[in-house]
Amino acid sequence: MSEAMQVEVNPQVVKKHLAHHFDTMQQQFDAGKLGMWLFLATEVLLFSGLFCAYGVYRALHPQIFQFAGLYLDPISGLINTIVLLTSGFTMALGVRFAHTGNRKGLSVCLILTMLGGFGFLGIHGYEYFGKYRQRLLWGTNYHPTVAPDGQKLLPAVGLIPPLARPKPIEAAPWHHLTLMGKRGFNVVHSNLAPAPIGVQGVVSKAKLPAPTGPYSQPNNVQIFFGAYFLMTGLHSLHVIIGIGLMLWLLIRNIRGDFGPSYFAPVEFVGLYWGIVDMVWMFLFPLLYLAH
Amino acid sequence: MSAVNIPPKPKLNYLNCDKTIRSWLLTLDHKRIGVMYLISTLTAFFVGGMLAEVIRTQLLVPKGLIFHATKHMSSFAAYKHYNQVFTLHGIIMVFMVLIPIIVAGLGNVVIPLMLGAKDVAFPRLNLISFYLYAGGAVMAIVSTVCGAVDTGWTFYTPYSITTETYVCFMVGGIVMIGFSSIFTGINFIVTIHKMRPPGMTWFRMPLFLWGIYATSIIQVAATPVIGVTLLLLILERVMHIGFFNAALGGSPVLFQDFFWFYSHPAVYIMILPAMAIISEIVPTFSRKHIFGYEFIALSSLAIALIGFLVWGHHMFVNGQSAELDTIFSFLTFLVAVPSAVKVFSWMATMYKGAIKLDTPMLYAISFIILFTVGGLTGVILGCIAEDVVLHDTYFVVGHFHYVMFGGTIIAFLGGLHYWWPKITGKMYNETMGRITCVLLFIGVNVTFFPQLIVGAEGMPRRYASYLPQYQGYMIASTVGAYIQLVAFLMMAGYLIHSIFRGRKAPDNPWGGATLEWTAASPPTHYNFDDTPLAIEDCYDYSYIKYDPAIDGYVRTDMPAKPAEEPETAPAHG
Structure with a gap:
């Protein structure tokens, strides 16, 4: 299934790292690699359940995604994409260094990759915090304090200004939000005129109708934020696990475990990090470019 | 080469090489992990079985014998307990018994032995997978103690979101068991790919391995979806995320789609390894080469693949479009074809064979009969018009x-x-085994056939009470359940007796030709002294002869060349 990566034969390494039930290091490496690919397939399937739900809801309610997508800042998403892809590059470089036995290079690459992971999480956390301040949350917790044009609806929580400030669009103040019961649902639909950004979509900003009064957002915008937090949250969890794995690799590398005859763990974490990157490559356009 | 078969000197085997508790709990030996799985799943089977007896006892009288309205309790409150009982029965039997019992229990013990390997590819992952299973079971117990779930094992939304019972714990436990199942699947796929002995090509593998391979593919490909679905259900309850809640813009039907996308393939996770076992037992006890090896092998894969495309047949009455109904119905009929290929191959294997009606063979014949009834009633339910009538009746219960x-x-x-002598090194009482099997066969039919009839007459499933006209069938069904209970108690009796008092088992008591019978009974810690060569046909019984001195079979001679098509093995035994 993948081109055979040759494992050099080194009797000392064999003695130290070959498990009793394998005949050769090559067999052990190939088995591990197949297992890792299968595991990554299950990871993809895990996310694909969420992608599937996203697809169903996007097909059912396109207006939600067009509207709510305005709240996300594609610039910060793009920065995150660049950060994560760079870390993917340093990880792949690290795997190459492991093959060639460059211990120092591997350590540097692992540290750089971890920094990339932390950077990604940092930017993402900042974005989450912004969403939290504006109460752009999932399900019953969706009580937006800001319209997509940035106009305040209710006093914002916290002090730090949001990073992901949506691009302003011309619209009237938006004040139809009502609350119903403490465990009831945040009823966000109104009987007012349909949204200028509705099913038909925004043709161009200039062509928006002149503000003639309060406009409504589409029903059930919270679905989008449910998807946003679930998908990016699960992805961030994978990033955190990946950083932990790299720390483990770094310690083992400093101890001198890896070399041309034993590099399986580095290779497998590299594959894992590749999947983390790949999932993000789907998440970014689906969420940040949704409008 | 009778030297191999000299009664072994008192030799260390995997059971007695290290006797501390710690050596069992932290073992990486696939046989010990398999035995731990067997003990856990059989314990779960006992609990689930007793819950089934409670269900059957309840249904002895139309108003319910155990849970019914009293002075202190309304019928609504009483019947809720009945809901909890059948839900627990379903959850335990599906997730804790049927899915792991063959693959993780018997499979763990047998697969490396059949491959002539020392262990599975990832022994540590194997142990992790066992503890995930155990952890899931603990969470299920916690949920049951705090407030047993009453949703039915399907956890359909919206009720599973609103019920006050402890759905989150139960579902969390099932997610853990799901990961255990994924890891087992990964382990076995890699083991079968990478650890076959020299000479064993794909089409020389024992059919048990083909069945497990197909099962593992389903486990790896379907289980993540139930994982994320049940995770979403937890988040739905905890965070009100709204994906499956119509009031928040979600879709409950999406839950059903997700659920059955796993749970229908899961049915094949349960039945494919069962078929795999039958493919081993039937030729061994017919002393005849398996008929249609390639067809049996590939039909397992066909079932695994088509099994992914039929989930919609659980949702014929939930508003799915007529076009989808038709497609799913057609695919459901299609999946019957590879199943029938297997049944016909087993029949053809037995035809003109020298059949020995030992206990495993009696079970295999029972399987063929009962599975045929179950499979054909499934085809009836796959027909849309009939399903609309029979949906959610006892006919479905009888079928599955x-x-x-x-x-x-x-x-x-x-x-x-079949493998008891290999696992424990002891022979059970053959007469008791045969009597129990026949008794169980009678019990199964007496229990479930009336359910087919009463369902066709219109009795709904999952009801705690019923109309008096159904009482005759219900009593018959309950009597059948008691017969089964007696049979299982007898079985537990003679199996446990055999561990302590049983006759020492020979290495090859049945005359099987697969590699596990060349290992000692019970096997040593590393299974084989040296990696066996699997050049011969593993269904060629011509050179395996009965030796009365050890009451077992020996290999008289290795064939000089692997016979290409040994169609006519001389009948012996």
């Missing part, structure tokens, strides 16, 4: 119990009796 109990459990018992 014929497949799950008459299929999976009966085949598991066949496999357990």
